Amino acid sequence: MSVKPLSPELNRALHDGLVIPAHPLALNEQRKLDERHQRALTRYYVASGAGGIAIGVHSTQFEIRDKQINLYERVLRLAAEEVNRAQLDRPFLKVAGLCGPTEQVLDEAETAASIGYDAGLLSMAGLVHWSESDLLKRAEQVAAVVPVIGFYMQPSVGGRIFSYDFWKTFAEIPNVVAIKIAPFNRYQTLDVVRAVCSSRRRDEIALYTGNDDNIVADLLTKYRFMIDGSPVEKRIVGGLLGHWAVWTRKAVELLEEIKRQRGNEGISSEWLTRGVQVTDTNAAFFDPAHLFAGCIPGIHEVLRRQGLLQGTWCLNPQEELSPGQAEEIERVYQEYPHLNDDEFVRTHLEEWLDQ
Secondary structure, three states: OOOOOOOHHHHHHHHHOOEEEEOOOOEOOOOOEOHHHHHHHHHHHHHHOOOEEEEOOHHHOHHHHOOOOOOHHHHHHHHHHHHHHHOOOOOOEEEEEEOOOHHHHHHHHHHHHHHOOOEEEEOOOOOOOOOHHHHHHHHHHHHOOOOEEEEEEOHHHOOOOOOHHHHHHHHOOOOEEEEEEEOOOHHHHHHHHHHHHOOOOHHHOEEEEOOOOOHHHHHHOEEEEEEOOEEEEEEEEEEEEOHHHOOHHHHHHHHHHHHHHOOOOOOOOHHHHHHHHHHHHHHHHHOHHHOOOOHHHHHHHHHHHHOOOOOOOOOOOOOOOOOOHHHHHHHHHHHOHHHOOHHHHHHHHHHHHOO
């Protein structure tokens, strides 16, 4: 299969900056796929004004790949069907999560490309004993099948730390179109941005935040480095985020407002306050108090409250809300009512659930 590059329209949209929610998995009480609510979630993201979706990723639960569950291809197809059915008159990026050793990841890349996905989010999780050189070779092979979005995942949820040289070499791989930066760490975030700025392909790679603990600041910051004696500037233009799987309509409004601010020399300190509010809500959803044990059920709980999911069930029965997490979600609902999109969901829920 020859690789299909991003269309010029999609590429421009990717570089302008998109809200790309990490798509959850809808299950019923028997922990089986709930197709009605799975489709409703995709419809919600499309209607919210998101610029894409990422599915088959951590928020969709890695267990979908287990042989006895075997939901990877099915959930990719369901989401693609709904996006195609919407007949959008704007760019919408379909991103498939890709993971595992080379044989598995290439199989997933070929599956995603055959269904019509535009790019693959390439996870390095679970390959702790692989050398950086081996991982770079793997990335080159995947990029020959589908446009690649690199993924720097924080160690506390299965990622690992990579060197500056790794990211500089990664950026040189043809058909790497973006990098999701999600180490939840300022130093490691800087490594990626500086590495891309040092690359000959710096203008071909869009940077996206996955730092759910620092979303607003990431999107407002202009990064500037001296490269070979000349200043080079780069922005993190959008987000591919589990956090944006909830309250998505408000996330779209937030990003559009930030885009309007980017041309201003002075930015109000109120943005810092808003950034802290978003981070506080993320703490309730993602459960860092318990080392992120409740991050997927936390997302599910918000969607359950809105009616977009029937419950918080995960494929792994051990994954459930942590003690006190539901109360924390209620707290941020009360403290930051301007951040939720409950009214938007309430208005459209029936049509999204209509089969």
